[in-house]
Amino acid sequence: MPYKLSATLSSHTSDVRALSTPTNDLILSASRDTTAISWQRPSPEAQFKPETVLRAGSRYVNSVTYIPPTPDASKGYAVTGGQDTVINVFSLSSPKDDPDFTLLGHTENVCALHATAGGTIISGSWDRTAKVWKNFSLAYDLKGHEQSVWAVLAIDEDQFLTGSADKSIKLWQQHKTINTFERHKDAVRGLALVPDIGFVSCSNDSEIIVWTFGGDLVYTLSGHTSFVYSLSVLPSGDIVSAGEDRSVRVWKDGECAQTIVHPAISVWAVSTMPNGDIVSGCSDGIVRIFSESEARWASESSLKAYDDQVASQALPSQQVGDVKKSDLPGPEALTTPGKKSGEVKMIKNGDLVEAHQWDSVNFTWQKIGDVVDAVGQGRKQLYQGKEYDYVFDVDIQDGVPPLKLPYNVSENPYSAAQRFLESNDLPLTYLDEVVRFIEKNTAGVNIGTGGEEYVDPYTGASRYRSSASSVPTSAPASGYMDPYTGASRYTATPQTSAPSAPSSAYMDPFTGASRYTGTPQPAVPAPAAKILPVSKPATFKQANVTAMQGKLFQFNEALQHEISTSSFAMYPDEISAIDEAFNYLSQITATPPRHPSNSLSSAHVDAIIQILDRWPPSQRFPVIDLSRLLVGFCPDAFNAQDVKNRFLEALFKAGEWTTPWTLPLSKPRETNILLLLRTLANAFQEGTPIDGTWVAQAFEALSQVPYTSLNKTQRVALATVLFNVSCLTLRTPLEVAPRNQLLALLLRILESESADSEAVYRALVGLGNVVYATKASGPTLVASQIGEISQCIQALPNSFSEERVRTVTAEIGALL
Template sequence: MVYKLSATLNFHSSDVRAISSPTSEIVLSASRDSTAVYWKKSASDASFAPASIFKPSERYINAVAYLPPSAENPSGYAVTGGQDAVINLFSLEDGQSEPVYSLIGHSENVCCLDVGQDGTIVSGSWDRTAKVWKNFQLVHDLKGHQQSVWAVLAVDSETTLTGSADKTIKLWQQNKVTRSFQGHRDAVRGLVIVPDIGFASCSNDSEVRVWTWEGDSVYTLSGHTSFVYSLGLLPTGDVVSAGEDRSVRVWKDGECSQIIVHPAISVWAVSVMPNGDIVSGCSDGVVRVFSAAEERWAAAEKLQEYEAQVASTSIASQQVGDVKKSDIAGMEALSVPGTKPGEVKMVKNEGGIIEAHQWDNAAGAWQKIGDVVDAVGQGRKQLYEGKEYDYVFDVDIQDGVPPLKLPYNVTDNPFTAAQKFLQVNELPLTYIDEVVKFIEKNTAGVNIRTGSEYVDPYTGASSYRSTGSSQGGQQTGGYVDPYTGASRYAPQATPSQQDFQSYSDPFTGSGSYRSTSQPAQPAKPTSSGFSTIPVAQPVRFAQANVEAMQNKIFQLSDSLGQSGVSITPLLNPGEKEALQTIFSFVSQAASSPSATQSNALLSSTVEVVLVLLERWPSANRFPLLDLSRLLFAYSPSTFSDVSFLDRFTSGLFTASDSDSGKAKETNILLLLRAMANALHTGLTAAHNSWLTQVLQQVEKLNYADLNKNQRTAYASVLFNFSCALVSGLKTNEQAFTYHLSMLLEAISGERVDSEPGYRSLVALGNTVYSKQSQATLSSQAPIFRSALLSLASTFPEDRVRMVVNEIVGNL
């Protein structure tokens, strides 16, 4: 049984990262070009053509699955997931291009999907969780992996299998782990059920393993020379695998029976049709179908054309071994048959060019698979902290100190990658140009495709926009991200000593705070006993892709209207006009944050947000809550009337209080960001009652139950309140008591991420500095000292140590 090319499906302009082939007439593909395609086979000439193109956002789509037909939707659904962290379901009815359902709950890239026979959807994400969805509702949150969940499998209605970058595979019964499988030496990337045995897994360790459900590793399929990304199962029970070594491999009885080489760097995904045909998705943006049935093979000229494409492809020398060119034999070496399928032999042709040939066991001949060249970088993808990168550089900062890791993708903006590297490692931003030059030098020759930076999963918020040139003459003003409109970041030339450098958080659009003073050189204490403290400038969550937010609100309105959720028009003409006014104002403010706007929005215009929040289902409120964040950030005078401010924020708290797990997590995150922005400068004693209500409502959230992004926003609320105290706000005892209680909870409870802990720490420092309610502070000083020392032990960072020492010395 020999597989040959059957069909070539061309549409995508970038890597095809996922494939599903539920029937012999349907193929679903998902790509980094931000589209998913529903391919349908023609009855006349057996070719495949796009029936629908789906584009849920401007971000990469990394996963796709098929939800079978139902009475509600006889054509079935395409299920997609990607960098926007949203799972979208598209009807395969002709002409449908908007998602029918959007499942919200993940906080990072959704990188894998599977659908069970009963319609259960399972998703895996970089947020280290898998989630189980039934009837479009979240029913199980699978938490237990230590790194990204790269593979999921819906075993049955109550059983799920997950594979992770932490090298383990876990079997779940509902939301409980019943068994953990260990054996892979690197990230687990794919899973497939093997009848009568158990399941198979593939990994970045280049191996495919077959397991029993009891945990025994039955056998290992070795042959791939790089990462193995995806698995499929033939009707015969044989396994198919695909990987970074450009190949799809067919395994029969534990041995490789055929290698299908592709003219691309990576074969990201493989799927098997019910008729036994194999479908692959590659880094060249092409979907290909291969068949063992001769009647479905492509025409002879197409087969020859494909073989020529494979033969003309250049291969990095790392992929075929480290051999001296002077030791390589001539073409006569190909007269000796190979000893095993997939064996690679390098030969030197008459022109002195090194060719790579691979033994095709089925054909009994050597097949040229490309010319060998010296690679421009690493020949394979790298994982860092469970996430995938084209490069992970070792950067030596100081002699005798272990090198720091700098992860980088060729689609990244070098300035953004450099800035994040400096921020994570607590290094001054004055080094940014040196790091950028290092990146550009070490990726020279790589075709850098302009792509979007990682943006806020709900708003499209991007990194800071350029305000001109960066140091060193690097012009940044002319570069504009085609997806988000964001420009490269240009650091301020001379930050003030007390300023906190702000690096754009990829999830919140906000800054991660740290002193601009080098950690190794702490400032000298002032006569008051403080040096780093106080920090009086509140943080704002102000980054946004306003156009994307606007489109999402109108899209949700249209979809709700079509679904018959409300018999009342979801947006009447007056409401549409009010929203247009709001978005026009916010768009102008966001594009020119330093410009002073002469007119603020009227409270009667902003009222439309409250009206829609009351009317819309909880799962659809997230863009309205996020819009509220921007209203507080860019039009604070709209809320100068404390009674309107109180009514507006009360509406936000009510709207975010949902029993639905998938919506509540998102809504709480966006609510906390909005509340942080609401605590702006200029608060007076007239706001005390309102402040008390806000802190009382926020305190009801259990800090231990919040995820990383929520905790960062929670800590920002506390920090901004402390900035008001530093600026002279005389608050009442009740609000102050709530504030201290929340600070203690955050400082005592943070054991995972230093950023929310540090923000809470600085908030406490500001509070102590403000010298308000000294009696209350004094009575709790021993408890706070213990919590502070524990935090410093958990996060042994210079910035933490400095502030802890200042606070302890002044309590």
């Protein structure tokens, strides 16, 4: 179940900066209104009420923690810290105006507190130290950080973690440093224990990192678009985070499972209860509780009021990326599903610019506010201590931390591209594609335009659309998209003004940090790179296994509950096989990947074939998407010739391949065709044998489709299929008949395509590979084929003047 609002607690008059939720019936909140509040409820059915207001100081109260009951305090203690530099300890069983204990020693703001079950307290301060207190007396001074200590965590009575604005985390045994963790690029703001693994940290660099205590990085969670201030861990082990992008995010198995947008500028604090509820504290002074249990959800009217409040917020344009209002799509763009939880789409609704966020749990767009000042603004981005006009977030693959691609409009894009490739140890053969990406995105990224789609410079893949989000559309694109995963990060802020325009980027009010920090590699003049041959196929293996699984079983349940369709629903043995397939994929796509002990077999493929044969067209797409991943990650299950032949037959049938191609195609059919082609592209990956009747079967089917009936994303996918086959021919030459089929298909794309350079480029490289392979190992081309190829490559540069097209056509001409 998704998390939904359960309760709203309003008593603070300023930002809620810290929370502690030790039991299901107690919440401690600390605020800049100079108070801390103990919220309690007498029973699970009752509402939380402010039982005690603790006058914890005369200035901001920025931290709070809890000590469990002792003989002297039957309800335990609330511990607070703030700008007064003192730590106050209040008994909750007999609260009074004056604290029971006052701990003195810090010289600046006490911004972090944590306590153990035994009553040991650790505090962090702007004075660059952390302190450990036992029996309400100073036990250790933890000195070693070079800047403010923003986060503290007591592992046990003698081991502690501290996180600092100096970007480091230190592990202490009593007062001695035993390990230092350095990976974050900006101030470390939060720490939490992760059972059976180690701990998790968050930072102003927008990243969340899970570590072992030995210093190994387990995985990184990327998705927040600004500073991440606070972390907590659910009883299930799932991670919850909160930050400057107004959101609380729930992370399951390394993926963002839900984004909860708040009607506030900042979500300063997040904490979790033993029952799994999530509590947040915001800049609007409100404490909110969210629950996964439907029994604890607020009333329908309260939920609607909350959604309306979120939708009515005014968002600064710099918070969601630059907007050119005239280029935005209308409300009809919201009929296209999103690609991942948290994606933001902007539309023009009359004279207003609205921001909507994709809710992958409820499979709907949620309005999160009205965008104000929606014009391009000149501002710089900081990266590694230097200013850039653009800093793009680049995801190489799901679950892997994004790479930063900094660029100034005044520099040579080839130098920036080479610096990016070399600093990230990526092949220079992708130089032209990175340059093309830079040129596209710095020519003016207009959110909502229907222009060229960004492409992956490494695989050539267009925007990935997982499950329902794979629905291709002719509607305009919706916002800056990451060229690798399609994620809407809005971290690249293209500008139209001169590079010297004054900066207006948001700064952390406490650390002074901008969103991006740390030293670009020195630029090196770009060497000329030869493109042909290209031997590595491009696969579509991006995976949101959880979302795909949820959608498939949602459809199955819908089929079960209708008398007219109940016979289509999955049988028990099919459910078992599909569950095993998803379990396998969940492990193999995890970060880091886990290698399942049991591999999948032809029985799992048979289950998919049977479901594809029965299910209605509108509900096939998650099954085809599952096929795409199984072909990509478990090709051995398809090894048997008869299995592969039957699977291809079922796949093309699911795409209604023999149905007349009358335009416009229905949306379900468009989706199924796109996923079919991506599945087929994965079938031709490295190591795939290309002998047997299945290759001819695939070529024969592909030759039947009128090329002009395919939309842009489908054309790119088709070109990728053929390109992948061409890569395999470099190692295993095709017989004359299938080779000629491949050539004919490639030439048809090159001769028919008039607008999409990406489909042309992939087909052109595929053609170059085939010509290269025939020169190396035969069979040789006949004169008529050479003539048609020559005529084609002479004409292409007239229609597609890109450097990469001219380069490949020249290389093919030289081979001929």
